[in-house]
Amino acid sequence: MPLTNNSVSIGKVTEQLAAGYLAKQGLSLQAANFHNRGGEVDLVMTEADTWVFVEVKFRRSNSFGGAISAISAQKQQKIKQCAAYYLQQAGLNEYNTSCRFDVIALQGDITNPEITWLKNAF
Numbered sequence: 001m002p003l004t005n006n007s008v009s010i011g012k013v014t015e016q017l018a019a020g021y022l023a024k025q026g027l028s029l030q031a032a033n034f035h036n037r038g039g040e041v042d043l044v045m046t047e048a049d050t051w052v053f054v055e056v057k058f059r060r061s062n063s064f065g066g067a068i069s070a071i072s073a074q075k076q077q078k079i080k081q082c083a084a085y086y087l088q089q090a091g092l093n094e095y096n097t098s099c100r101f102d103v104i105a106l107q108g109d110i111t112n113p114e115i116t117w118l119k120n121a122f
Contacts, residue, residue: 010110014058015042018104021115027052036085039078043104044086051092051099053083055121058106058113071103076122 019029022045030051031044043054057070079101087094103121106113 010058011056013110014106014113015056017106017113017115018054018056019043019045021104021117022052022054025117031086034082034086036082038085039075039082041079041082041086044083049098051083051087051097052102053079053086053099054102054104055079056104056106058110060108060110071122076101 015032019032022043023029027045027047029043029045032042034041034044041053042056043052045052045054055071055075059070083099083101084094087097087099100120101122103116103118105116105118107116108114
């Protein structure tokens, strides 16, 4: 995929980088860009018997707080609602299914970003 400054293109590249990084850490990709009326989850992965819902953020610099600070409480709530819907669609009970919410923050040059993985970020 050619690299451009288009935010959709950058989003796809960063999500692919994040999925590859997490796969190397032993997680398995189940879905990408899962969305419903209320929101979107960038990556849905599993680690052993735990469902991992991942928000991917990229920033060229940390001038305005970096990638991690870009995930507001409202955004977190939308991700949680979307994750509950995903589990329901998968036939899983959200109250009895082990799950967590992680953040992959990519910062710097898009071709070789610094990657920070925050487990149980929210």
